[in-house]
Structure formats: C-alpha cells, structure tokens
Amino acid sequence: EVQLVQSGAEAKKPGESLKVSCQTSGYNFPNNWIGWVRQTPGNGLEWMGIIYPGDSDTRYGPSFQGQVTISADKSINTVYLHWSSLKASDTGMYFCARRTAGGSEIDYWGQGTLVTVS
Amino acid sequence: QSVLTQPPSASGTPGQRVSISCSGSPSSIGSNTVDWYQHLPGTAPQLLIYENDRRPSGIPARFSASKAGTSASLAISGLQSQDEADYYCAAWDGSLNAYVFGSGTRVTVL
Numbered sequence: 001e002v003q004l005v006q007s008g009a010e011a012k013k014p015g016e017s018l019k020v021s022c023q024t025s026g027y028n029f030p031n032n033w034i035g036w037v038r039q040t041p042g043n044g045l046e047w048m049g050i051i052y053p054g055d056s057d058t059r060y061g062p063s064f065q066g067q068v069t070i071s072a073d074k075s076i077n078t079v080y081l082h083w084s085s086l087k088a089s090d091t092g093m094y095f096c097a098r099r100t101a102g103g104s105e106i107d108y109w110g111q112g113t114l115v116t117v118s
Numbered sequence: 119q120s121v122l123t124q125p126p127s128a129s130g131t132p133g134q135r136v137s138i139s140c141s142g143s144p145s146s147i148g149s150n151t152v153d154w155y156q157h158l159p160g161t162a163p164q165l166l167i168y169e170n171d172r173r174p175s176g177i178p179a180r181f182s183a184s185k186a187g188t189s190a191s192l193a194i195s196g197l198q199s200q201d202e203a204d205y206y207c208a209a210w211d212g213s214l215n216a217y218v219f220g221s222g223t224r225v226t227v228l
Contacts, residue, residue, distance in 0.1 A: 037219075039157075044120065044206065044219060044220075044222035045155070045157070045163065045208075047208075047216060047218060047219060050217075059215060061214070061217075061218075062214055095162055095163070103151070103169060104150065104151070104153070104209070104210045105153040105168040106153075107168075109162035110162065112162055
C-alpha cells in the first residue's frame with residue numbers, strides 16, 4: 001500500500017528557516033516524480049514543484065522558483081520542502097503529492113502539514 | 119491568479135446534475151490532458167478524473183468529464199450531500215513548464 005506521511009504542524013516567525021518532510025512507502029521511490037502542493041484560503045491549490053528522486057531532476061512552479069527548495073533522500077524514501085527565510089505569506093497547508101509513473105496526474109497525497117508564520 | 123479558470127461556485131439539489139467548466143489556453147488544456155480533483159475541507163485532495171475522462175478505481179460513474187479544444191468540464195449526476203466539496207481542474211502547461219490548477223469551484227448541495 002502506497003503511503004505518504006508528512007511531518008507535523010509548524011509555527012514559525014518571519015525570517016526563520018524550515019524544512020518539512022514527507023516519508024513514503026509502498027512503492028519504488030526513485031521511479032515516481034513527487035512534489036508539493038500548497039493550499040491557502042485565498043488561492044486554492046497551487047503546484048509548487050516536483051523532484052524525480054532517481055536523478056534529482058527538479059522543477060518549480062513560476063511562483064515558487066527561488067522561494068523554496070525541494071530535495072529527496074533516496075536512502076530513506078523521503079522528500080523535503082525547505083524555506084531559508086519564511087514570510088507571513090508562506091502560511092498555509094502543504095501537501096506532498098506523488099505523480100503517476102506514466103502521466104501528470106497526482107494519485108497519492110500526504111495528509112498535509114500546516115505551516116503558520118507570524 | 120490561476121492559469122485555468124473555473125466558476126467560483128455551483129449548486130444543485132439532491133439528485134440533480136451539476137456541471138463545472140474549466141477554461142485554459144493552447145499551452146495548457148489545448149496541448150495536454152486534464153485532471154480533476156475533489157477536495158473536502160480538512161482532508162487531502164482526491165483524484166477524481168485523469169487523462170480528460172478516465173475514472174480511477176473506486177470513483178463512482180456519477181462523475182464524468184470531457185475536453186474540447188482549450189476547455190474542459192466535469193459533470194456530477196445524481197448529486198448527493200457528500201459531494202459538497204471544492205473541485206479543481208488541472209493540466210500541465212508547456213509554456214510555464216508547470217502543472218497548473220484551476221481556481222476551484224465550491225459545489226453546494228441545497
């Protein structure tokens with residue numbers, strides 16, 4: 001059974017750094033693109049970016065390029081989302097999301113990590 | 119501002135049919151397949167439709183979708199109270215080199 005389990009909620013101050021994680025199981029981690037989606041009340045769902053753990057090829061959505069870093073650790077089947085300097089506008093719910101092997105759709109989601117910056 | 123445009127809301131009474139539109143561009147819907155997601159508050163989104171009109175296993179046949187040109191639509195027939203949720207279309211955009219979501223439509227069952 002495929003599972004994506006995210007780290008817990010975070011409360012941070014502007015300017016602080018943060019790394020949230022998503023540990024996966026039940027499938028061959030290097031072989032599927034996996035990434036992050038942000039949900040905010042005002043903007044709905046926003047695709048942040050994805051990484052192919054097999055070779056670390058990474059793509060970012062236009063609004064998130066240079067704002068966050070997505071990385072993966074193949075040894076522990078885990079993907080990360082990192083901010084070096086948080087802003088209040090980074091407040092939101094963050095979902096890790098696995099893309100199907102052959103298409104662009106997201107077939108499995110993590111449970112979500114609430115990040116509050118204030 | 120979302121690249122894919124959806125109406126902010128739609129509603130219907132139980133048993134009715136509700137349709138949601140999704141308008142894109144030649145580089146998004148015009149060149150790639152469309153997916154649809156259902157998002158209930160407090161939960162993770164769920165894939166409802168992929169590759170324009172295909173349903174994953176476990177998704178009822180009440181949910182159907184189509185695509186024509188740079189637009190797509192999702193239909194929910196036999197509306198039920200548990201269908202109250204936010205619905206998002208999504209597609210790869212070749213110009214942005216990104217997967218883009220629609221603005222979302224809140225479906226209310228009256």
